[in-house]
Amino acid sequence: GATIKSFIEDSGAGIKISPQDNNYIGLSDRIVTVTGSFEEEMRAIDLILSKLTEDPLYLQSMNAPLSYSVGTAAYNSSYGPNGVGGRYPNNKEDRGNSLTIGVADEHIGVVVGRGGRNILEISQASGARIKISDRGDFMSGTSNRKVTITGSLRAIRAAEAMINQKVASVTER
Known part of the structure; x- marks a missing residue:
């Protein structure tokens, strides 16, 4: 939660993440909803992607269909x-x-x-x-x-x- 709060403060965008127990069948992905001006949304997406690329498991999944x-x-x-x-x-x-x-x-x-x-x-x-x-x-x-x-x-x-x-x-x- 603290990471998302810092992303919201930094970008000025609204960021919501779907609950972990609310996934589609067969998927562990969660839905991220970003709202705000185009610039705020792009900044938020950039922050989120930066954080995700720090995770080796995420990088492995990048090569999966x-x-x-x-x-x-x-x-x-x-x-x-x-x-x-x-x-x-x-x-x-x-x-x-x-x-x-x-x-x-x-x-x-x-x-x-x-x-x-x-x-x-x-x-x-x-x-x-x-x-x-x-x-x-x-x-x-x-x-x-x-x-x-x-x-x-x-x-x-x-x-x-x-x-x-x-x-x-x-x-x-």
Whole structure:
């Protein structure tokens, strides 16, 4: 509780974590809800990810397939010695880190945003490069477009969280 309190004070964002006994069947993951201005939310996510990357068990789970309903995940886990760290977009080690997730074709519009505004914002805030597959280029056996996120481990996780948040905002309506 003290860690979360300090994150709330530092970021100015509201942070709520689901109870440990309220997990989905088969998952030990807990849901973290972050509220506030865009800057407050990004600061809170950065603090949370920093804390998570200190945990060796969390780092091991980074290479496991994700269980989101958003789609399938495929990792290229060629992490360099500086693979976990701050945002260094020009760092050679960071170029090898990539994550490909599937986003339902009908939700790509909200991820990209009008004139590419959302995807640009996500890229700038996270420090990750994001590439979306062309129309009709789907993850095999699905109608999910491929969204490839490249950068440091922290940048990838931040971008992934923001993309998932955009998708959740339209699927919860």
